[in-house]
Amino acid sequence: MADKAQIQAAIKVQGEVVRKLKAEKANKEQIDEEVAKLLELKAQLGGDEGKHQFVLKTAKGTRDYNPKQMAIREKVFNTIVSCFKRHGAETIDTPVFELKETLTGKYGEDSKLIYDLKDQGGELLSLRYDLTVPFARYLAMNKITNIKRYHIAKDFDIAGQYDPMIPDAECLKIVHEILSELELGDFRIKVNDRRILDGMFAVCGVPDEKFRTICSTVDKLDKMAWEDVKNEMVKDKGLSEEVADQIGNYVSMQGGMDLAERLLQDPKLSQSKQACAGLMDMKQLFSYLELFQVTDKVVFDLSLARGLDYYTGIIYEAVLMQTLPAPTPTSQEQNGAVGEDAGVSVGSVAGGGRYDGLVGMFDPKGKKVPCVGVSIGIERIFSIMEQKAEASAEKVRTTETQVLVASAQKNLLEERLRLTAELWNAGIKAEVMYKKNPKLLSQLQHCEETGIPLVAILGEQELKDGVVKLRTVATREEADVSRAELVNEIKKRTSES
């Protein structure tokens, strides 16, 4: 460590530098840099002088997860990953940051949300915004044409040229399984198709170059009333009232396979080849969904748009329903076949769709790899689960410890450590208190607080007899168990619970 007086002198000088720059109104970056140097010096000093300089917070938009939250998170992750594995997916991983140009131009109006890094040795880097674009980059880079993969317990995709709508139906089945298993309450999966949307825009008279931006506006229908959406179309995006009203008529429609059949007969919409292709596939999709027995939750909803640019075919979004007393029906819900009386949605928890063009954007020869995928909104699901856990009386365990090795007498630390190591080596999850002579009461309290079900108590007599007193915390029952039998006895008792 540098001499304290030296550092104090350096702090004085550096303090002057900062004051001077601020007085001169120097640029922010330069001031920040000098302030950082000052803080670094103060930190070196330690002691009282170095205090108070740290803002104890996480970066905006980020948060910590405490053990209880992580236990719930792990449960959510396990459910999702088990489902992905049940469906035969492999897993890959890609870095948290990508070359900026990899992400540029893939998201449309959402691309403002990309975080850029400072120049790192000549490379412009950005934090990834989703896992789909890095996945497409991965496929093109490795010339992979067929894969079913998941990525960090939230993204599942099927890449490859297959018979239509079979992988798409599996994605919806996966959403259905995950949301059912997590017991988040009633839900609906809205489906639509970009080709149907584009066909609808075309027959309503939206100019080609406005398709994507009008799509973004339609996407707001889950948060805004139709009147406001229409307003944005007319005032901000320059559509005529008539065109907007025609769109309004279509986007209020909801149904199932029947709606797809009806729209194939629609005199206007059936003029669009694109829309017809989308509607035929929608029929096919519903026939597979019937085999999978998930049509009770799936709604063909013409108001579903999804903001991202890269979708090319079917799109979907799962929303949780919250049964509220007498909800005011919104225009979208009036024509609904499913979900009419089921309440109002409380936000999207999963979404995805088909993106057949994205991989080709990365391939030097533009070679396409058709893909369909789904992304689970784990953050939203996690906060719902957290709220539920808080509301319920059930205690969430944050460790899996099966037994605490304890003693009631003094001077048995060494014996406790020896037994604990024996248990660890036998694969038992065991804890021991890090004190030479802990009180029995505090050892038992630790078990109560953290939910450890068993205590293995050592004493002079037990050591002499070659036994351990095994206590069940919940019932306070105790029984002597021979040292040789202990591991099996612990396994037996903890597998029962």
Place this chain on the structure above:
Amino acid sequence: MADKAQIQAAIKVQGEVVRKLKAEKANKEQIDEEVAKLLELKAQLGGDEGKHQFVLKTAKGTRDYNPKQMAIREKVFNTIVSCFKRHGAETIDTPVFELKETLTGKYGEDSKLIYDLKDQGGELLSLRYDLTVPFARYLAMNKITNIKRYHIAKDFDIAGQYDPMIPDAECLKIVHEILSELELGDFRIKVNDRRILDGMFAVCGVPDEKFRTICSTVDKLDKMAWEDVKNEMVKDKGLSEEVADQIGNYVSMQGGMDLAERLLQDPKLSQSKQACAGLMDMKQLFSYLELFQVTDKVVFDLSLARGLDYYTGIIYEAVLMQTLPAPTPTSQEQNGAVGEDAGVSVGSVAGGGRYDGLVGMFDPKGKKVPCVGVSIGIERIFSIMEQKAEASAEKVRTTETQVLVASAQKNLLEERLRLTAELWNAGIKAEVMYKKNPKLLSQLQHCEETGIPLVAILGEQELKDGVVKLRTVATREEADVSRAELVNEIKKRTSES
């Protein structure tokens, strides 16, 4: 989408802008920005004009993980996390980026390695460099004084005021368990203590303010010869030859509890109170390690320094040994009690130590929370495991699929989908090919390639009889199983293997 001609015109204009800036030798950032705009326009165009603009690579210093690599990774993660859970740890998570000032001044000479982000709404952010500093920030922010936690399958720490060296010994036991279970070959865990190092520097005549920088130089002894390390001390860091040689004498020592006892009698070193405190604790540590039966792999090594500033007590590092033919002994190894003939180390795979001051640096009142922890070098372990897997003949499975639902006849897609959904709903990991009429051979090949052990074959006759032909891929044995028994039969056959 915007009109193609419009975009082409915009590309021309933007191309001119870029050419002009380059001709004017404008600053790099500005040029990059305009180039990005140009690429974005080209990307919008799609088609041939948009090609070749993407560099298909990951950012420097990052990599993708393919399914095979991820399968190995998952095995490593599971082993490590199981060990952490066996030792009763909870888990927490902190964001990938922190306020820059949180990370500033904690690492010493290693702090150059911190990645900064661009200013995000007035906050200066950096990517975390390790998990220890964010953990300390978390403890101070949440006023936590006692916790045993792990973090993303690699960091394990015990925070709290306990009787000396018990948690420290547990950390070493954990390293021993993990490296043994992963079967990476022989290893050694080197231990030392910052107080012993500082005391040694003091009695050798190193000025106080040079302790940390000399520490960093000593830390290079695992990669550099003593002569080069000495050179750095004398030429770059301004020590006299005599002082350097005295250090050289100490850092060549290796041993166990005996060495700690011997050094307590060392006429020079025993003059340092700090060193004596460290040596007493080292003795205590070895007595616990004997109870844990891990002393065969632990070496008290005075050359171990560890670069990071935040350590205050015991430090350790695990290295793998590689038995090479007749290794040239280096100066450090000549005095070694353990490891003399065991070969040479091939790099650190785990490390850690005690950092009693770090949490206090974040606490507004400087309140200290003593901590000791270990970090597993998962990237290095993972690449060793990967090399081993490549060298071995054993095939690594990347999915866990138990059964493929297949058929030999045409027009059975619907029946295949129905059965697959039944199996998914019963928790069976099942796949089905996304083709209307796949050939039986290609279905069987898919099983061979991906290691799926069973095939459930449907045909007209089976459907009539209410059975499924269950085939074991390895033996080609087939047996009719009733539809009602299928789930149990699959579970039975796949639990055996």
